[in-house]
Amino acid sequence: MPKVYNWQLGRPMEYPHREAHPKEQFAFVFNINRCIACQTCTMACKSTWTFSKGQEYMWWNNVETKPYGGYPQFWDAKLLELLDGAHQKTGREAAWDAAQRDAKKPYGVYDGMTVFEVARAADRRDAVALGYEPTDQEWRFPNIYEDTATGSQDQRASLNLKPATLPEHETWFFYLQRLCNHCTYPACLAACPRRAIYKRPEDGIVLIDQKRCRGYRKCVAACPYKKPMFRATTRVSEKCIACFPRIEGKDALTEGEPMETRCMAACVGKIRMQGLVEVGADGAWVEQRDHPLYFLIKVEKVALPLYPQFGTEPNGYYIPPRWVPRPYLHQMFGPGVDEAIERYTRPSRELLAVLQLFRASQTMVFRYKLLPGPKVFETTIGGRKWEMYNDTVVGFSRSGKEVARVTVEEPKVVRADKHYNSI
Numbered sequence: 001m002p003k004v005y006n007w008q009l010g011r012p013m014e015y016p017h018r019e020a021h022p023k024e025q026f027a028f029v030f031n032i033n034r035c036i037a038c039q040t041c042t043m044a045c046k047s048t049w050t051f052s053k054g055q056e057y058m059w060w061n062n063v064e065t066k067p068y069g070g071y072p073q074f075w076d077a078k079l080l081e082l083l084d085g086a087h088q089k090t091g092r093e094a095a096w097d098a099a100q101r102d103a104k105k106p107y108g109v110y111d112g113m114t115v116f117e118v119a120r121a122a123d124r125r126d127a128v129a130l131g132y133e134p135t136d137q138e139w140r141f142p143n144i145y146e147d148t149a150t151g152s153q154d155q156r157a158s159l160n161l162k163p164a165t166l167p168e169h170e171t172w173f174f175y176l177q178r179l180c181n182h183c184t185y186p187a188c189l190a191a192c193p194r195r196a197i198y199k200r201p202e203d204g205i206v207l208i209d210q211k212r213c214r215g216y217r218k219c220v221a222a223c224p225y226k227k228p229m230f231r232a233t234t235r236v237s238e239k240c241i242a243c244f245p246r247i248e249g250k251d252a253l254t255e256g257e258p259m260e261t262r263c264m265a266a267c268v269g270k271i272r273m274q275g276l277v278e279v280g281a282d283g284a285w286v287e288q289r290d291h292p293l294y295f296l297i298k299v300e301k302v303a304l305p306l307y308p309q310f311g312t313e314p315n316g317y318y319i320p321p322r323w324v325p326r327p328y329l330h331q332m333f334g335p336g337v338d339e340a341i342e343r344y345t346r347p348s349r350e351l352l353a354v355l356q357l358f359r360a361s362q363t364m365v366f367r368y369k370l371l372p373g374p375k376v377f378e379t380t381i382g383g384r385k386w387e388m389y390n391d392t393v394v395g396f397s398r399s400g401k402e403v404a405r406v407t408v409e410e411p412k413v414v415r416a417d418k419h420y421n422s423i
């Protein structure tokens with residue numbers, strides 16, 4: 001099996017195809033800390049792409065409540081169990097060596113096996129990636145267990161409250177926003193015996209050729225994120241198409257400039273930012289210090305890939321939730337969690353400004369510029385002094401047109417006396 005380099009794992013890994021990379025890559029950052037689970041993104045996608053007969057259960061974008069929720073049900077718990085079982089059988093440990101961290105290996109080195117390597121180790125001729133096909137029952141509820149919290153970390157301690165002490169809130173849950181990650185090494189593509197799945201060389205978007213697909217559902221079983229879905233009325237599989245007409249600038253609104261997808265643009269909580277990052281021939285991201293996604297993922301390292309240990313090099317990145325027990329986050333986002341939360345909790349001046357760019361424009365931002373403003377606030381975070389400046393951040397489209405201009409502080413608008421309220 002050929003070897004490819006997976007920078008998220010900090011090492012080469014086995015993959016059924018030779019290494020090849022697109023010119024640019026579709027990528028996104030979700031700030032979990034801000035999501036309110038309004039499901040506007042989910043409905044924006046549904047009403048655009050999956051409203052037809054046979055697509056009733058298709059939610060290309062979904063928002064689930066962790067730890068219990070999932071679509072399909074328990075998709076990640078099941079995959080992790082399979083992965084753990086495979087490691088136990090071979091006596092290997094699915095561990096990270098974070099000490100080996102450097103610029104090329106930002107999360108260190110993953111010593112365990114990926115979904116491809118497990119399939120290879122088991123010499124499974126029927127599958128190129130470890131996986132399973134969910135049952136019809138598991139696809140039934142897109143947001144089962146919504147807002148269901150898990151119990152306290154230490155029941156005994158929480159019950160042993162001193163009189164007149166308010167109980168500390170020890171239960172937790174968080175929302176996980178999900179769509180196809182348009183992976184660098186897609187398991188869906190690798191598993192397709194019809195070669196119906198391809199990755200576009202111009203933007204890295206992963207698509208299923210509906211004419212070539214015969215509905216074998218190998219992609220459904222192989223995708224560790226469970227994002228391809230079978231359509232019974234057409235007998236072929238479908239998946240997120242990354243709103244490619246918008247990415248290509250076909251929507252009249254942006255006059256030929258790349259536009260963010262429907263789910264991103266509709267986000268009420270302003271948690272989403274999506275863009276295209278430049279990729280070199282070796283798969284490394286070309287340094288673009290003033291690209292907002294490059295800055296968040298590569299410079300600040302505040303946004304992390306979801307289950308990088310699966311090995312598909314997903315292109316969706318998450319700012320982890322601050323309040324969730326760390327072991328849970330480590331198994332979900334890898335060893336970069338502590339640094340990411342530290343940087344988000346006590347943001348640098350530049351990070352605070354870039355975070356304001358989320359949902360400031362439907363046109364994709366390719367570059368930003370900071371205009372310094374005055375100091376407006378000072379406090380202590382984690383025992384250290386922290387200052388806030390009312391800087392302005394300006395976003396530019398691919399052609400260099402200004403498409404967003406926002407300040408760190410919300411502007412205050414006082415309604416003139418002549419416009420009285422009617423109540």
Ligand code: SF4
Pocket residue numbers: 034035036037038039040041042063177266267268269270271272
């Ligand atoms: S629209 Fe935004 S805030 Fe609402 S559920 Fe989706 S990601 Fe969360």
Ligand code: SF4
Pocket residue numbers: 179180181182183186187188189206222223224225226227228239312
């Ligand atoms: S998330 Fe799944 S469906 Fe999407 S590209 Fe990756 S492997 Fe394929």
